[in-house]
Amino acid sequence: MDARGSVAGREPGKHRTMFYGLSTCVWCRKTRQLLEELGVPFDFVYVDLLNDDARRDAVAELQRLGRDERFPTLVIDGATCIVGFQPEDIRRALTT
Amino acid sequence: MTPRPSPRRDPGALREQLSRDAERGGYHLNPDVEFTTALAEGLLANEARYGYAACPCRLASGDVDDDRDIVCPCDYRDADLLEWGACYCGLYVADDVLSGRRPVGSIPERRPRRGERRASPREDGSVRLQGGCFPVWRCRVCGYLCARERPPGVCPICRATQDRFEPFA
Numbered sequence: 514m515d516a517r518g519s520v521a522g523r524e525p526g527k528h529r530t531m532f533y534g535l536s537t538c539v540w541c542r543k544t545r546q547l548l549e550e551l552g553v554p555f556d557f558v559y560v561d562l563l564n565d566d567a568r569r570d571a572v573a574e575l576q577r578l579g580r581d582e583r584f585p586t587l588v589i590d591g592a593t594c595i596v597g598f599q600p601e602d603i604r605r606a607l608t609t
Numbered sequence: 610m611t612p613r614p615s616p617r618r619d620p621g622a623l624r625e626q627l628s629r630d631a632e633r634g635g636y637h638l639n640p641d642v643e644f645t646t647a648l649a650e651g652l653l654a655n656e657a658r659y660g661y662a663a664c665p666c667r668l669a670s671g672d673v674d675d676d677r678d679i680v681c682p683c684d685y686r687d688a689d690l691l692e693w694g695a696c697y698c699g700l701y702v703a704d705d706v707l708s709g710r711r712p713v714g715s716i717p718e719r720r721p722r723r724g725e726r727r728a729s730p731r732e733d734g735s736v737r738l739q740g741g742c743f744p745v746w747r748c749r750v751c752g753y754l755c756a757r758e759r760p761p762g763v764c765p766i767c768r769a770t771q772d773r774f775e776p777f778a
Binding site (some may be wrong): 537560581582584 | 647
């Protein structure tokens, strides 16, 4: 599994979506599956697969958004955060 | 004869062992086998990576003293089972979830932020209740109490290891 990457999606997205997850977490897996089902483009990072410095940076990014190291966290357009596997919130945020 | 898969390597075998241990103590594993096998895979990955089976749905630090509260079963499991019907990662579920009367989903994090957490259980500092002959120890995972010179090697109720016991006063 890649620590970081981008998924192109099936069509140009209306939103810029960043997925922070853990490679071992089942709720993260479900969230990523939902993003893929929706066909939206997104960037992803699995924080547990990063080296120490990159991990600190990723946690600091979440803290700058006022978020803790909780996974999955989706950051939509650099502002809206959805923490945990919340399928209805994710659908609503990414398909409108 | 085919050797039995080791629960230290095989997620399916680990899931079965966790389920047996859970039922023995009055707990239940999530009945979704695919889900719990994936969690068992995560536990094995964390054990290989950090040397301890940290919760697959939390970011472990790599320092067992910082992470003892999130070694599975975590210190927060029983409170989450009561309030939400499942633990944070969804490995363990309450009776009403098991019987299908309550759905299970992603729940809020109960673990306090870094700096706001209780210290790890101390090695000594045992407390004797007034008039008691023995120190009393409390399992931080399930609350089991015992009066003896040292905590048991493994909690007889929830299978947490000796390092999860704290003096009870």
